[in-house]
Amino acid sequence: MIVAGIDVGSLTAKCVLLKDGELVAYKVIKVSPNLEETADKVFGEALEEAGINKGNIERIVATGYGRNKVSFADRTVTEISCHAKGALFFIPTARTVIDIGGQDSKVISIENGKVAEFVMNDKCAAGTGRFLEVMASALHLKIEDLGDVAERANRATKISSTCTVFAESEVISHLASGERVEDIVAGIHEAIASRIAAMARRVKVEPDVVLTGGVAKNKAMKKALERELGMEVKIPAEPQIVGAVGAALFAMS
Amino acid sequence: MTLKKLKATDRMKQIMGGYYMMGKQTEVNGWITSGAPVELLYAMDIYPVYPENHGALIGAAKQGPYFSDFAEKRGFSRDLCSYARCDIGCVFAGTSPVGGLPKPDFLFACNNICNTVIKWYQVLSRIFKVPLFILDTPFVRKELKESYIQYVHDQLYEFVDFLEKTTGRELSDSKLKETLIKSIEGVNSYSDVLHMAKNKPSPLTCFDAFLNMAPIVCLRGTDYPIEFYAEMKKELVERVKRGEGAVENEEVRLLWDNIPVWYRLRWFAEFFADRNACLVADTYTNAWTGFISMDKSDIFWSMAETYTFIYLNIGLEHMAEAINRLINYYDVDGVVIHSNRSCKPYSFGQYELQKMIDVPSVVIEADMVDSRVFSEAQVETRLEAFLEMLK
Amino acid sequence: MNIGYLCTYTPKELIDAAGFTPVRIFAGDDQISLATAYIQSYACSQARGSFERALKGELDVQAVVFTRCCDTLMRLADIWERNTDMKVYNLEFPSRIDEESKDYYFRELQDFVNILKEWGGDVTVDSLRESLKLYWELEEKLKKLFEVKPDYEAAKKVQEMNVRDAIEFVDRRLRKVEKSGVGPKVLITGSVCPFLEVYKLFEEAGLLLKDDICTGTRFFTYNTPLKEIESVEDGLRFLVEKYFNKAPCPTKHFPNDDRFNYILELAKDCDGVVFLLLKFCEPHFYDYPQLKEKLEEMGKKVLLLELEFPIASYEQLRTRIEAFYEVIA
Numbered sequence: 001m002i003v004a005g006i007d008v009g010s011l012t013a014k015c016v017l018l019k020d021g022e023l024v025a026y027k028v029i030k031v032s033p034n035l036e037e038t039a040d041k042v043f044g045e046a047l048e049e050a051g052i053n054k055g056n057i058e059r060i061v062a063t064g065y066g067r068n069k070v071s072f073a074d075r076t077v078t079e080i081s082c083h084a085k086g087a088l089f090f091i092p093t094a095r096t097v098i099d100i101g102g103q104d105s106k107v108i109s110i111e112n113g114k115v116a117e118f119v120m121n122d123k124c125a126a127g128t129g130r131f132l133e134v135m136a137s138a139l140h141l142k143i144e145d146l147g148d149v150a151e152r153a154n155r156a157t158k159i160s161s162t163c164t165v166f167a168e169s170e171v172i173s174h175l176a177s178g179e180r181v182e183d184i185v186a187g188i189h190e191a192i193a194s195r196i197a198a199m200a201r202r203v204k205v206e207p208d209v210v211l212t213g214g215v216a217k218n219k220a221m222k223k224a225l226e227r228e229l230g231m232e233v234k235i236p237a238e239p240q241i242v243g244a245v246g247a248a249l250f251a252m253s
Numbered sequence: 254m255t256l257k258k259l260k261a262t263d264r265m266k267q268i269m270g271g272y273y274m275m276g277k278q279t280e281v282n283g284w285i286t287s288g289a290p291v292e293l294l295y296a297m298d299i300y301p302v303y304p305e306n307h308g309a310l311i312g313a314a315k316q317g318p319y320f321s322d323f324a325e326k327r328g329f330s331r332d333l334c335s336y337a338r339c340d341i342g343c344v345f346a347g348t349s350p351v352g353g354l355p356k357p358d359f360l361f362a363c364n365n366i367c368n369t370v371i372k373w374y375q376v377l378s379r380i381f382k383v384p385l386f387i388l389d390t391p392f393v394r395k396e397l398k399e400s401y402i403q404y405v406h407d408q409l410y411e412f413v414d415f416l417e418k419t420t421g422r423e424l425s426d427s428k429l430k431e432t433l434i435k436s437i438e439g440v441n442s443y444s445d446v447l448h449m450a451k452n453k454p455s456p457l458t459c460f461d462a463f464l465n466m467a468p469i470v471c472l473r474g475t476d477y478p479i480e481f482y483a484e485m486k487k488e489l490v491e492r493v494k495r496g497e498g499a500v501e502n503e504e505v506r507l508l509w510d511n512i513p514v515w516y517r518l519r520w521f522a523e524f525f526a527d528r529n530a531c532l533v534a535d536t537y538t539n540a541w542t543g544f545i546s547m548d549k550s551d552i553f554w555s556m557a558e559t560y561t562f563i564y565l566n567i568g569l570e571h572m573a574e575a576i577n578r579l580i581n582y583y584d585v586d587g588v589v590i591h592s593n594r595s596c597k598p599y600s601f602g603q604y605e606l607q608k609m610i611d612v613p614s615v616v617i618e619a620d621m622v623d624s625r626v627f628s629e630a631q632v633e634t635r636l637e638a639f640l641e642m643l644k
Numbered sequence: 645m646n647i648g649y650l651c652t653y654t655p656k657e658l659i660d661a662a663g664f665t666p667v668r669i670f671a672g673d674d675q676i677s678l679a680t681a682y683i684q685s686y687a688c689s690q691a692r693g694s695f696e697r698a699l700k701g702e703l704d705v706q707a708v709v710f711t712r713c714c715d716t717l718m719r720l721a722d723i724w725e726r727n728t729d730m731k732v733y734n735l736e737f738p739s740r741i742d743e744e745s746k747d748y749y750f751r752e753l754q755d756f757v758n759i760l761k762e763w764g765g766d767v768t769v770d771s772l773r774e775s776l777k778l779y780w781e782l783e784e785k786l787k788k789l790f791e792v793k794p795d796y797e798a799a800k801k802v803q804e805m806n807v808r809d810a811i812e813f814v815d816r817r818l819r820k821v822e823k824s825g826v827g828p829k830v831l832i833t834g835s836v837c838p839f840l841e842v843y844k845l846f847e848e849a850g851l852l853l854k855d856d857i858c859t860g861t862r863f864f865t866y867n868t869p870l871k872e873i874e875s876v877e878d879g880l881r882f883l884v885e886k887y888f889n890k891a892p893c894p895t896k897h898f899p900n901d902d903r904f905n906y907i908l909e910l911a912k913d914c915d916g917v918v919f920l921l922l923k924f925c926e927p928h929f930y931d932y933p934q935l936k937e938k939l940e941e942m943g944k945k946v947l948l949l950e951l952e953f954p955i956a957s958y959e960q961l962r963t964r965i966e967a968f969y970e971v972i973a
Contacts, residue, residue, distance in 0.1 A: 065630055080638035104631060115642045120635055122592070122618050122685055160675050160956040170956045177959070194677040201681035202604060328933030332686070332924050364739055368715050371739060371897050372930035379901070379934050387897045389745065391736040392712050394721055400755070401736070404748035411744055569722040594686050597926070601683055601719035605726055
């Protein structure tokens, strides 16, 4: 049985194909303003990569912020359930999943292979991928380079603002007062990690803790989170596609 | 899917239309907060004006940001309560969806629902230059002390003096008794309606309760709620007889916490109905049930007790107890918690309540009237995930 | 035992008379993190920041007394009690300050004396007499100090120490203080501001300060002269008068708009007024538009600075304050 999971987030769209429970192909692309087209495109590219015909896909499940825009999906499941399922696929011992998404971050606690509890950020964007994006642009850096820059810091500059807009001007004023960019970037990581850790404390945080989402590739973020939580944070082999894998697993059942 | 409408809602609109009309013709009126003892006003034929109900109405008409803007332009912060902002905004605008509220002869704020009303009514008293009476009800974090009741009791007498002096009318004991009896009957009739949700499937949702709560708030102490809710109950009994639920295929039963998101009432109702989930009850409309415990020997003492131990004026342990009672009575599977930016006493402590109540819960961030802080995608994802978790 | 409190309507005299040390709780310098798991981000940063320090174990207090200042602190009491080892008590200060609420407040004070006893502290007529006198002395000395030159560091520090040490501390300051220079004078008004750098920004901009701040003059401005007492009850009656006549705060309701009149009176000899308001602080923000209007009618220039603790960017504040100086100078 071949199934597809499609995760349309606010920044990237991912498609995963599973054959009898094995990962056969996946694709990650940037989201365009037209979510429907984006979903179509990422699905097509994944099929091409696997050399599989559309007609052979038995079921499709969509997830993510744009899940309702995937008109060809058989059903939708939220990213909370999908991240939990996907995380268990990569790391069967996972008990806590942290996902730093583009506009929503979430902490999910898993019991007996199911979502037992979850919390998400309040309305504000601090503690989400959006926060990193805004800060990267304020510092004229690429978002994917932030982790490496932070690794070169001597110390972390304290970022006090919890509001993204104010934090941006705070970062600019740190620059003006001669702080090193590396230290500021490290401070940004700490600020996000502390927001996430605070949120995580509203549920039971038990090991293994798994970090998913594109941000998980950022080593500095992993370390900052480990410091804040006081425990090891595991990263799945392909952190960005965890939600899509979860969706595909839902398509199997 | 189309929502099932209750015929009662049309009748409610008539009654409330009449209530607002009456306000334009009445001789004496006082602006009053939703948790205040309105019986004293009705007993003296003083028309009560409810700015909070007016705020809800503006919210439901999706005009919150529009009227709030009139207040914000004058320097009132966006972080203030959106009922207050809309109300003050309407005063500056000189109108509202019901053509504005009649100018008050006096103001009456009781802080058993929040301390915000003190500040809000102070603002109004400076605008209208009319007297303001504050009924100060101490916060019952743990124990309802006798000294609290005594304090409120004495203020009720003082308030009667205030009313007599301000309006030149006199309060008759028999009229007060009669009003209180009507109030109790109205509350009973209203409670009967809410209790219908105990049935499975439930013949009403909390959205029906929200839509139809205005009479018990604004007209408590008159004949209207007694008759109206009896009528509404009949309709619900019919549904139960037919085995008909408010939501088709009721699979999940939920409880709502906090003031509704007025500008999205329909959206929420459809969202849950589409997913076979029924919000059978809520902490908000239930705050007006079991309202008066009347010990006939000292009416003022009973009123003082009742109005001090009101849902928003009690500590978290008392609140959790009340929520668990509802969970148990209505047999609900989960709680949807509205973290309402406008209402701090209702919202702060919700994270604690989550740990104190007997079933799982989810928090959504919104505001009762200010639609600018509502993010549909965020709310949708949280609620869908919660339902996936419950099923 | 140290007993923490957040609001200046807390009767410190009774705590001291019971043999405990009243310690004011302020928000700290660190970003608020732990507290966000317990209370929403639209609670003010004084509430969240104070609780953050409690959660971090930074507070050397074993009990906390809350008064009903605002909706946020009303709820914080329960949250605090459930998540720290500290004892929590709420002394329900009346929200209306007039003749009708005096008896009620008196009974609240009696109850508080009993609670202090449960906590192991005995209020006797002698201990109360001494505490009343010491606080009166401290308040008079702080007034004197501020008359020469406002000293916000001293005002803050004395709130975190025993009243006897506090008096000595102020004495030392009084010996050193020099009158401030000349310049335009501004009234700063708002709730709490324990971040001393903020006051420095005003001074560095060349402005002389006068204040209506809860961590400034509102901490020590009482208007009831010290009275000899014969009994504890006498002392409690005195405290009722003292706290009812203190510098008024917007969280309370006074007959005749005392709060507005107080500010308008303070502003008379000032060139401008700066509202130093904490984001989400409802009591102050409700007053702001109408108070501003009245001040402007008096010909005063008005500036609003919205703060969040810890203060993220002093430079942003500096620009605004310097620009305000340019407007009024």
